Amino acid sequence: MQRGLPVLLMSLFICSCSNSDIPPIAEVSGLVTKNGTPAADISVTFYPEGGRPSLGTTDATGKYTLQYKEDLSGAVVGTHTVMLSTGASTPPPPPPGGPSSRPSKPPAMAKIVDFQWPEPVTVEDKKMNEINFELK
Numbered sequence: 001m002q003r004g005l006p007v008l009l010m011s012l013f014i015c016s017c018s019n020s021d022i023p024p025i026a027e028v029s030g031l032v033t034k035n036g037t038p039a040a041d042i043s044v045t046f047y048p049e050g051g052r053p054s055l056g057t058t059d060a061t062g063k064y065t066l067q068y069k070e071d072l073s074g075a076v077v078g079t080h081t082v083m084l085s086t087g088a089s090t091p092p093p094p095p096p097g098g099p100s101s102r103p104s105k106p107p108a109m110a111k112i113v114d115f116q117w118p119e120p121v122t123v124e125d126k127k128m129n130e131i132n133f134e135l136k
């Protein structure tokens with residue numbers, strides 16, 4: 001019995017600490033449009049007043065869903081500053097036909113543009129937050 005008590009106490013300690021670093025999280029998704037048209041490949045980042053940011057990228061229809069961690073979707077409940085980023089961060093794939101059809105100069109990468117949303121955004125607890133952005 002003496003040896004079992006430390007193992008039991010250690011197990012309880014580990015179990016109680018495993019989720020203590022995760023603040024309240026709520027689901028967040030939405031639509032990003034530019035001049036009324038869905039905007040694809042836009043990185044959407046929510047920065048809470050304190051803690052870890054959440055990230056998402058728009059699909060071909062302009063929809064995004066935020067991820068807090070790889071296995072946890074959503075964002076910290078509370079007020080956020082939002083950053084929207086456009087442009088490729090990697091060069092485009094090589095042209096069809098192999099290296100012989102490659103131009104002598106590499107193609108220019110799309111310019112990355114960061115845009116901070118002008119107003120803070122609030123993520124509410126216990127609900128699916130739909131937050132849309134219209135770029136001009």
